[in-house]
Amino acid sequence: MRAGSAEPVGDSTEQGFVLGIDSGGSGVRVALARADAPYEGDGDGGEERGGGGGDGPASGLSWSSSVPTPAVVGDRGIDANSLLARVLPAARALLREAGADRVAAVCVGAAGMATLGDDLRAKLPDALASSLGTRRLALAADGVTAYAGALGQRPGAVVAAGTGLIALGALPGSAADADTADGDGGADGDDGGVSTARSTAGARGGGGWRRADGWGHLLGDCGGGAWIGRAGLEAAMRAYDGREGGSRPLLARLEAVFGPAGELPGKLYPRPDRPAVLASFAPEVGRCAERDPVAAAILRDAARHIAQAAEAVCPDVEGRVVALTGGLFRMGAPLLVPLRAQLAERLPNARVTEAAGDPLAGAVRIATALATDSLLLPLDAALLRVMDVGPVAPKP
Numbered sequence: 461m462r463a464g465s466a467e468p469v470g471d472s473t474e475q476g477f478v479l480g481i482d483s484g485g486s487g488v489r490v491a492l493a494r495a496d497a498p499y500e501g502d503g504d505g506g507e508e509r510g511g512g513g514g515d516g517p518a519s520g521l522s523w524s525s526s527v528p529t530p531a532v533v534g535d536r537g538i539d540a541n542s543l544l545a546r547v548l549p550a551a552r553a554l555l556r557e558a559g560a561d562r563v564a565a566v567c568v569g570a571a572g573m574a575t576l577g578d579d580l581r582a583k584l585p586d587a588l589a590s591s592l593g594t595r596r597l598a599l600a601a602d603g604v605t606a607y608a609g610a611l612g613q614r615p616g617a618v619v620a621a622g623t624g625l626i627a628l629g630a631l632p633g634s635a636a637d638a639d640t641a642d643g644d645g646g647a648d649g650d651d652g653g654v655s656t657a658r659s660t661a662g663a664r665g666g667g668g669w670r671r672a673d674g675w676g677h678l679l680g681d682c683g684g685g686a687w688i689g690r691a692g693l694e695a696a697m698r699a700y701d702g703r704e705g706g707s708r709p710l711l712a713r714l715e716a717v718f719g720p721a722g723e724l725p726g727k728l729y730p731r732p733d734r735p736a737v738l739a740s741f742a743p744e745v746g747r748c749a750e751r752d753p754v755a756a757a758i759l760r761d762a763a764r765h766i767a768q769a770a771e772a773v774c775p776d777v778e779g780r781v782v783a784l785t786g787g788l789f790r791m792g793a794p795l796l797v798p799l800r801a802q803l804a805e806r807l808p809n810a811r812v813t814e815a816a817g818d819p820l821a822g823a824v825r826i827a828t829a830l831a832t833d834s835l836l837l838p839l840d841a842a843l844l845r846v847m848d849v850g851p852v853a854p855k856p
Contacts, residue, residue: 476564477555478831479592480823481547483538483570484602488546489820491522492554495564495831499817499824521554522820537576540583543568548591555592562593565830567823569605573842581845589849596830597847602819603628603674604837604844609822610783610815613829613836617670617774617781618815619766621788623739625684626674627766629773632836668838670773677735683765685739685788691758692745693738697721707754713744742788749794760798767802774807782807785815 480499482489493499532542555561566588570580581599588594600608606620607628617629677686692707696714699706700721711721717740718724731737748755770782782803789796803812817825829835830846839846 476562476831477558477560478824478827479551479554479563479566479594480605480820480825480827481566481568481570482602482605482818482820482823483543483568484819488543489522490547490550490554491820491824492551492558492560492563493521493824493828495828499821499828521557533572533576537578538570538572538580540579540587543570543580544584544587548587551592563827564594565596565598565827566592566594567598567600567605567827567830569600569602569819569823569826571602573599573601577842585847585849594849597849598826598830598835599845599847600823600826601843603671604669605819605822605826606785606815607822608825608837609817609819610785611781612816612825615775615777615780616783616810617770618783618785619770620819621684621766621784621786623685623735624674624677624681625687625766625769625786625788626681627672627769627773629670629672629770629775630838631668631775631777632838669840669843670775671843672769672772677738681735683762683769685742686735687738687765688745688758688762688788689738689741691761692741692748692755693724695754695758697724705754707748707752709748709752710745710755713748714741717741717744743791746791746794756794759795763795763798763802766799767806770803771806774810778809780807780810782810782812783815784812785818789814 476495477492478495480491480493482491491499532539551563555563568580568584570577573580577599584599585597588597603618603620603626607618607630610618613632615631617627619625619627673680673682675681677684677690681687692710693714695705695707696710697706698704699708699711714721714724718727728734728737745755745758749759750756774780774782784796784799800812803810826835826837826844829837835846837844
């Protein structure tokens, strides 16, 4: 297929099931859905078993790890064997519950896929083809599955904000057809031996992906949970010292949450999960913002950073949408009011909306698009790679 082509990937196959996998900072989730029916996720899913989402297999079945820990990271990045050890038993259980024995397409969305995905790219294609009968596989960064869950295949931008923050924008291959590319049709593969995966990464793209931030709490993630929490703790420590710019309300919350302020460095710096610890203080900043001008100013700054990231990636096309997704936005008005004002100023022609679905729903959407030959999202070697993993068809 020629670079820049907007044609769908793959050949048509018969109707079947698709599998979405979401591996993020809070654990691993798996969802099974029919390729010819919209997936209606049930949020957290079940625990170590199949759990109904909606009304049976037509709406989707989902599973989530009962141990909320991210995938293991080793010398080759995200460890494929550890991920498969969680995913394959869950997928088989969901298939049994649905009365099926294989899946036509799989999308794996993983935090760190772009920079830590070498082991996944090397091992997942053959493992999923041999274990689940998969014919098509998409390996996606979690920002891509967040985009697909939030906007489907429409042009626009998604800001995913939790502990960190990343903004991702896209102009799908055929924006005019994007609204109809998320739903109907189905596919299933037939049995056969596993071949070397044939990647179509980079084979198609309407305008490519645009990324802003997501560089981690030391280099970026500006406006994210860890950024807000660190700013709030700094203001608290300024008040503790008697320096300008301090906040007595935030100091009181620091001591209520962490204990004496002078002991915080000794508690925080040895922690391997420092970003999460910093982010845990972000809600305290939100609670203080109504009565504390320092806390309110921190959230105004966060809103400015978030809006700058959205502005940097949002394509300049008619009908563009900016979706907000992630736990940080549950803070509500203290952050959302200044954020919406910033977005209205920087992107006056964009419609701002809440995400339609989460990254797991996005993984299912991408898998469905693979199975129904309707994938329009831009392909990218690091962010969204598509592979045909079934048997190689004999040459005529």
